[in-house]
Amino acid sequence: AQTVTQSQPEMSVQEAETVTLSCTYDTSENNYYLFWYKQPPSRQMILVIRQEAYKQQNATENRFSVNFQKAAKSFSLKISDSQLGDTAMYFCASTTGANSKLTFGKGITLSVRP
Amino acid sequence: DTGVSQNPRHKITKRGQNVTFRCDPISEHNRLYWYRQTLGQGPEFLTYFQNEAQLEKSRLLSDRFSAERPKGSFSTLEIQRTEQGDSAMYLCASLGVEGLPEANYGYTFGSGTRLTVV
Secondary structure, eight states, X not given: OXXXXXXXXXXXXXXXXXXXXXXXXXXXXXXXXEEEEEEOTTSOOEEXXXXXXXXXXXXXXXXXXXXXXXXXXXXXXXXXXXXGGGOEEEEEEEEESTTOOEEEOOOEEEEEEO | OOSOEEEOSEEEEOTTOOEEEEEEOOTTOOEEEEEEEOTTSOXXXXXXXXXXXXXXXXXXXXXXXXXXXXXXXXXXXXXXXXXXXXXXXXXXXXXXOSSTTGGGSOOEEOOOEEEEEO
């Protein structure tokens, strides 16, 4: 069974600054995938970034990057140059196996202050 | 195709009533997933289909819940004899499966159906 843990319930950051959201996970699988999803208020969940466990290089998508520490089972998300539109709940998630079902953490509420 | 569509967006029902939700996935996606999200929590897996076949159901899914995907296109999730504990957001997601590892990319979520049982 997989577990995903997000221990910070909420964070706040000033616009244009950098923030890091933490996530740890546990799995017995060797081949798995990790994701960060963004859920704005009353809007649908969208994929921010994904990481394949077999890749050592950390994934980046524009202002978003991850710090993937496989041995420590840690997968943090760094948001650079924070924008007001980044205000949302962020979920860390993992998937493995043929069924591809996602296991989510509890999420973190990020507020970007003007 | 504009994405995954879920209807209705909101549903308020009295305890004991039956409700049905619909999900229309991206047309070329052959996998469809249902998740439930309660306030302050991450989504939890309920069930999934590959084409019309329901391949897995979570142990969270009681006998009052049933899901179908009759022609491998849209799916319905029915809850019978609703209880207040069923109040949640029900999310649908679709995924195109070309073969692993590509199967683990590209989930598209719908906007969800928010159920309130009073």
